[in-house]
Amino acid sequence: MSDKNNNKLENGQIKFVGCRNCGSISTHPILRNAVGFKSLYLNICWDCGLIFDVRVPTEKELKSNYADYSYNTIKPLSLATRRSYQDVLNRFFKDADKGVVFDFGCGQGDFLVLARQAGFRVFGTEFSVDALNLCHKRGLKVFSNTEPLFDEQKISESSVDLFTAFEVLEHLGEPKAFFELAHTVLKPSGVLYLTSPNFNALSRFIERERSPIFGYPDHLCFYSKKWFIKNSKHFGFEVIDIKSQGLNIGSISRSPEAAIDLSTASRRSSSCIPDSTDWIRNFFASNLILKSFKGYINAGLNLFNVGETLKVTLRRI
Numbered sequence: 400m401s402d403k404n405n406n407k408l409e410n411g412q413i414k415f416v417g418c419r420n421c422g423s424i425s426t427h428p429i430l431r432n433a434v435g436f437k438s439l440y441l442n443i444c445w446d447c448g449l450i451f452d453v454r455v456p457t458e459k460e461l462k463s464n465y466a467d468y469s470y471n472t473i474k475p476l477s478l479a480t481r482r483s484y485q486d487v488l489n490r491f492f493k494d495a496d497k498g499v500v501f502d503f504g505c506g507q508g509d510f511l512v513l514a515r516q517a518g519f520r521v522f523g524t525e526f527s528v529d530a531l532n533l534c535h536k537r538g539l540k541v542f543s544n545t546e547p548l549f550d551e552q553k554i555s556e557s558s559v560d561l562f563t564a565f566e567v568l569e570h571l572g573e574p575k576a577f578f579e580l581a582h583t584v585l586k587p588s589g590v591l592y593l594t595s596p597n598f599n600a601l602s603r604f605i606e607r608e609r610s611p612i613f614g615y616p617d618h619l620c621f622y623s624k625k626w627f628i629k630n631s632k633h634f635g636f637e638v639i640d641i642k643s644q645g646l647n648i649g650s651i652s653r654s655p656e657a658a659i660d661l662s663t664a665s666r667r668s669s670s671c672i673p674d675s676t677d678w679i680r681n682f683f684a685s686n687l688i689l690k691s692f693k694g695y696i697n698a699g700l701n702l703f704n705v706g707e708t709l710k711v712t713l714r715r716i
């Protein structure tokens with residue numbers, strides 16, 4: 400254990416002593432002294448391999464941060480996001496096979512609305528009270544992340560076919576609790592599909608601490624393909640596949656100052672909210688030649704595991 404692993408930061412803020420996932424105290428401050436990374440406070444766990452921000456956000460910090468998500472009204476779903484949601488449903492279900500879908504951290508509930516329209520039974524959870532209200536207005540069975548799920552038979556154990564979490568895992572302080580919940584609600588052989596920023600993304604190597612994958616107190620833990628391969632079995636899952644795709648072209652091509660703005664916009668956009676890069680995704684999706692070009696780019700990014708987003712598919716054992 401490093402001597403920097405005492406439980407106070409320089410400014411007196413409390414920090415996480417052990418690993419946020421496995422609780423090991425065998426952690427090390429990575430990149431702490433590297434030029435450009437000193438503001439990140441990242442540790443790596445030598446036992447499970449998790450990379451995490453040692454700072455523990457206060458309630459005030461979290462409230463202030465998530466107030467920026469502004470869930471006052473239902474925002475339109477971008478064409479690109481709609482297509483990616485539809486692809487997820489098409490991938491895991493055949494027409495005659497309409498099951499139960501559970502979306503963790505569902506935002507304003509767009510994925511659940513699409514799944515419901517396609518004939519699935521849908522459930523979800525959400526942290527933001529404003530987003531919860533929007534989900535309830537849309538008639539969705541969405542519960543607060545803070546309330547016990549298995550009281551009053553809100554949802555039964557081993558009842559879900561597909562458990563999803565789009566760009567949520569990195570926000571959670573304790574990934575272990577997330578995997579335990581997914582394992583409990585999924586049927587045996589049920590599928591857990593999640594997306595999360597890739598710690599090994601090309602943008603991280605180019606933009607370093609300005610990469611959109613960072614941003615305390617929004618993002619607290621950072622994942623790689625290797626981490627899921629190493630830890631999935633421990634949580635009771637087998638890996639079906641893990642892809643890394645996407646390139647944050649905007650932030651790489653802009654000046655450092657602009658990149659900060661874009662990363663803020665990107666972080667504030669949950670999977671449910673169109674962000675400033677949506678026009679690029681829509682443009683590529685609507686042009687066949689560019690779509691093929693995007694396919695080659697994604698294949699290359701996936702080959703070297705440097706795509707912006709990890710797309711992880713696990714099966715409950």
Ligand SMILES: [Zn+2]
Nearest residue numbers: 418421444447
């Ligand atoms: Zn660990």
